Amino acid sequence: MISVSENNIFVLGNSGFSYIFRISPEGLLEHLHYGGSLKSPFNVPIHHRRTPRGAVSHYKGLENVNLNAMPQEYPVFGTSDYRFPAIHMIQASGNTISDFVYVGHEIVKDKPRLAGLPSARGGDSQTLILSLVDSLSNVEVKLYYTVWEDYGVIARSVVVTNNGQAAVNLNHIYSSAIDLPFADYESLHLSGTWAREMNACRHNLAPGRFTIDSARGTSSAAHHPFLAVLEQGAGETHGRVFASTLMYSGNFSMSAETSEFGDVRLLTGLNPFNFNWKLEPGERFTTPEALHVYSGSGLSEMSRLWHDFIRDKVSPPKFKNRARPTYINSWEASYFDIDEDKVLALSDKAVQLGVDMVVVDDGWFKGRRNDKTSLGDWTEDEGRFPSGMDALAKAVKAKGLKFGLWFEPEMVSPDSDLYRVHPDWAIHVLGRRTSLGRNQLTLDLSRPEVCDYIYDSLDTLLSDGNIDYVKWDMNRNMTDVGSAALSPDRQRETAHRYMLGLYGILDRLTAAYPDVQFENCASGGNRADLGMLFYMPQSWTSDMCDPVGRLSIINGLSYLYPLDTTASYIGPSPNHQNGRMSSIKTRYLAGIFCPAKGISLSNSDIDADFEALKTHMDYAKETQLEFLGGRFTRIAHTQNKTIWQYETSDKQTIYVAYFNILSAPNLPFERAYLRALPQGAVYICQDTDAAYSSDVLMHSGLPLPYITTDPAHDGDQGQGQNLYMDEGDFSAHLFTLKRSS
Numbered sequence: 109m110i111s112v113s114e115n116n117i118f119v120l121g122n123s124g125f126s127y128i129f130r131i132s133p134e135g136l137l138e139h140l141h142y143g144g145s146l147k148s149p150f151n152v153p154i155h156h157r158r159t160p161r162g163a164v165s166h167y168k169g170l171e172n173v174n175l176n177a178m179p180q181e182y183p184v185f186g187t188s189d190y191r192f193p194a195i196h197m198i199q200a201s202g203n204t205i206s207d208f209v210y211v212g213h214e215i216v217k218d219k220p221r222l223a224g225l226p227s228a229r230g231g232d233s234q235t236l237i238l239s240l241v242d243s244l245s246n247v248e249v250k251l252y253y254t255v256w257e258d259y260g261v262i263a264r265s266v267v268v269t270n271n272g273q274a275a276v277n278l279n280h281i282y283s284s285a286i287d288l289p290f291a292d293y294e295s296l297h298l299s300g301t302w303a304r305e306m307n308a309c310r311h312n313l314a315p316g317r318f319t320i321d322s323a324r325g326t327s328s329a330a331h332h333p334f335l336a337v338l339e340q341g342a343g344e345t346h347g348r349v350f351a352s353t354l355m356y357s358g359n360f361s362m363s364a365e366t367s368e369f370g371d372v373r374l375l376t377g378l379n380p381f382n383f384n385w386k387l388e389p390g391e392r393f394t395t396p397e398a399l400h401v402y403s404g405s406g407l408s409e410m411s412r413l414w415h416d417f418i419r420d421k422v423s424p425p426k427f428k429n430r431a432r433p434t435y436i437n438s439w440e441a442s443y444f445d446i447d448e449d450k451v452l453a454l455s456d457k458a459v460q461l462g463v464d465m466v467v468v469d470d471g472w473f474k475g476r477r478n479d480k481t482s483l484g485d486w487t488e489d490e491g492r493f494p495s496g497m498d499a500l501a502k503a504v505k506a507k508g509l510k511f512g513l514w515f516e517p518e519m520v521s522p523d524s525d526l527y528r529v530h531p532d533w534a535i536h537v538l539g540r541r542t543s544l545g546r547n548q549l550t551l552d553l554s555r556p557e558v559c560d561y562i563y564d565s566l567d568t569l570l571s572d573g574n575i576d577y578v579k580w581d582m583n584r585n586m587t588d589v590g591s592a593a594l595s596p597d598r599q600r601e602t603a604h605r606y607m608l609g610l611y612g613i614l615d616r617l618t619a620a621y622p623d624v625q626f627e628n629c630a631s632g633g634n635r636a637d638l639g640m641l642f643y644m645p646q647s648w649t650s651d652m653c654d655p656v657g658r659l660s661i662i663n664g665l666s667y668l669y670p671l672d673t674t675a676s677y678i679g680p681s682p683n684h685q686n687g688r689m690s691s692i693k694t695r696y697l698a699g700i701f702c703p704a705k706g707i708s709l710s711n712s713d714i715d716a717d718f719e720a721l722k723t724h725m726d727y728a729k730e731t732q733l734e735f736l737g738g739r740f741t742r743i744a745h746t747q748n749k750t751i752w753q754y755e756t757s758d759k760q761t762i763y764v765a766y767f768n769i770l771s772a773p774n775l776p777f778e779r780a781y782l783r784a785l786p787q788g789a790v791y792i793c794q795d796t797d798a799a800y801s802s803d804v805l806m807h808s809g810l811p812l813p814y815i816t817t818d819p820a821h822d823g824d825q826g827q828g829q830n831l832y833m834d835e836g837d838f839s840a841h842l843f844t845l846k847r848s849s
């Protein structure tokens with residue numbers, strides 16, 4: 109996995125990729141190769157590296173050593189490189205020029221966990237730790253690289269230690285830099301907003317710097333922390349792809365800078381904007397972990413590499429192959445108008461439907477009748493829940509159900525007992541009126557006493573032992589960022605200290621309650637990142653429950669995330685977000701590959717569609733384990749059509765979900781060309797009894813149902829293998845192909 113030659117060439121990788129750099133004659137880390145696995149990695153070409161070029165500066169006056177054209181592992185600004193640097197440090201003198209030079213390295217078995225931050229788990233892995241020192245300040249930078257035997261991922265993070273005599277300021281610090289050689293590249297990232305998260309955006313990289321970032325105090329739905337740089341024209345099955353993400357839930361920055369020479373620098377890490385970290389002598393700073401994947405054969409392979417890794421090395425292991433309970437959630441059934449009787453009535457419906465769990469969403473706590481009050485006061489509303497939450501949980505469980513409860517622990521309403529006692533516990537700027545988001549303020553999690561309060565509030569309820577599931581919501585971005593507890597020179601540390609506080613709470617809670625299933629939510633997908641998924645097995649990825657909206661959200665998130673990490677429920681029709689009417693079947697099938705499935709409908713809506721809901725919830729229970737650990741593949745996603753393939757982990761079943769958005773007469777007969785099936789396998793289509801070999805499915809295609817309003821006039825010649833979708837707009841079909849040999 110990691111080897112070093114006598115002349116200090118470092119080779120990291122496995123049979124899938126190689127990542128190579130050397131210690132240059134100048135003592136710098138010079139990047140040599142990232143891409144396909146090399147059989148003779150130490151022979152990687154190093155020519156054209158010290159060649160005269162026009163109008164360049166020479167590092168320390170060394171002839172032709174022009175850092176602006178040298179691919180590096182951890183570049184700085186101001187010593188002949190003019191591109192955006194990986195680190196920018198303000199020295200005690202006020203000067204910002206640093207010169208980090210290699211002093212040594214060690215290779216350790218496995219992978220250390222990052223201090224205070226979520227990080228991928230080791231196992232069959234090695235970590236290279238390189239030490240660089242800036243001699244003037246005596247600040248040490250340690251670069252961590254981990255590679256695994258069986259995964260196509262490289263993890264990088266940085267630890268900075270001030271071994272000097274004076275404080276320095278980290279004005280900006282990225283977790284990784286990768287300098288790719290010249291080529292025509294495109295970028296792919298996921299952008300969106302509330303209820304329209306995760307739209308895939310693709311465009312050419314032009315000279316200059318392309319950045320996606322967040323300064324919202326959450327990774328956010330605006331630009332997800334995922335950036336892929338692709339060889340021009342790369343598609344699902346071909347082309348080189350370099351993809352990155354950051355395991356972090358706050359302000360991040362990811363950029364691709366195309367230099368004047370056409371090289372591309374990828375930076376992944378904390379957002380430098382509005383950030384600073386003061387490092388006193390003896391202090392240490394650890395960056396979040398950047399993760400990188402290389403695929404030599406397009407986006408499907410990239411996603412497969414991410415999915416396998418995230419499932420095995422990021423998601424909480426305890427829930428890996430654990431069936432997710434089916435559930436009824438009270439939110440779109442009753443919104444804030446919730447009480448004990450309604451929860452018990454929903455529980456009776458859950459029993460009739462055979463659903464596993466009832467989740468009481470927002471509105472259950474003291475005085476919470478709308479979104480203007482009570483966040484922070486985590487005791488039940490006695491008027492509406494006179495028996496108390498624990499008694500209610502017991503009553504629900506007595507019906508044979510599990511019980512789930514919603515919290516928004518990081519927030520405080522100005523109209524709350526908590527705020528009246530501790531106004532300084534909210535993030536704010538002294539002397540200014542604070543902006544509100546959904547009428548609420550963000551608690552200052554950079555303060556340990558605030559974190560303790562949050563922990564204790566949840567602990568009080570969870571320790572009764574009757575809560576099986578927690579929906580952890582977070583419904584606003586940060587504004588007016590400042591902490592009453594931090595000194596003036598540390599104010600710009602607030603947002604990152606907040607994240608450290610949040611991760612600390614989650615560390616404690618998940619350790620104390622290992623069997624409680626946490627679901628991550630932030631107005632849907634405003635913080636559906638790997639930092640949160642390290643603690644929580646699933647995310648509520650969007651408040652958009654309309655199936656058409658949901659298809660693009662799932663399609664987009666699948667570039668990075670295995671669908672094992674997602675939940676999806678059948679919401680009302682007309683849909684509350686966009687007014688669209690759609691069938692129960694289409695609403696259900698849009699989330700078919702999300703293993704956590706449920707319903708959020710009122711009792712009368714449930715009654716109106718009881719049979720259809722029962723059929724789908726029964727099916728969801730029957731297949732509870734099928735949609736964990738398998739291989740999801742995007743076959744097609746256009747404005748009018750989505751086709752997804754899913755192969756179960758035992759490779760015995762292929763599911764193909766087909767969605768047609770707007771209907772029209774006389775459409776083409778369509779086929780789905782499946783991918784990556786085992787050679788020589790034969791499948792029986794459960795819908796038609798037709799037998800298909802894997803090569804037919806991949807190369808000749810699976811015939812899709814014909815869209816028509818007139819299936820009655822079928823001239824099928826008695827074979828009975830023609831399928832139709834006759835529901836008009838927003839129709840869907842799920843194929844089940846069982847392997848027979």
Ligand code: DGJ
Pocket residue numbers: 439469470514581583629630631632648650651
């Ligand atoms: C936003 C979430 O995304 C919804 O599912 C719901 O829990 C509301 N918050 C409750 O306020």
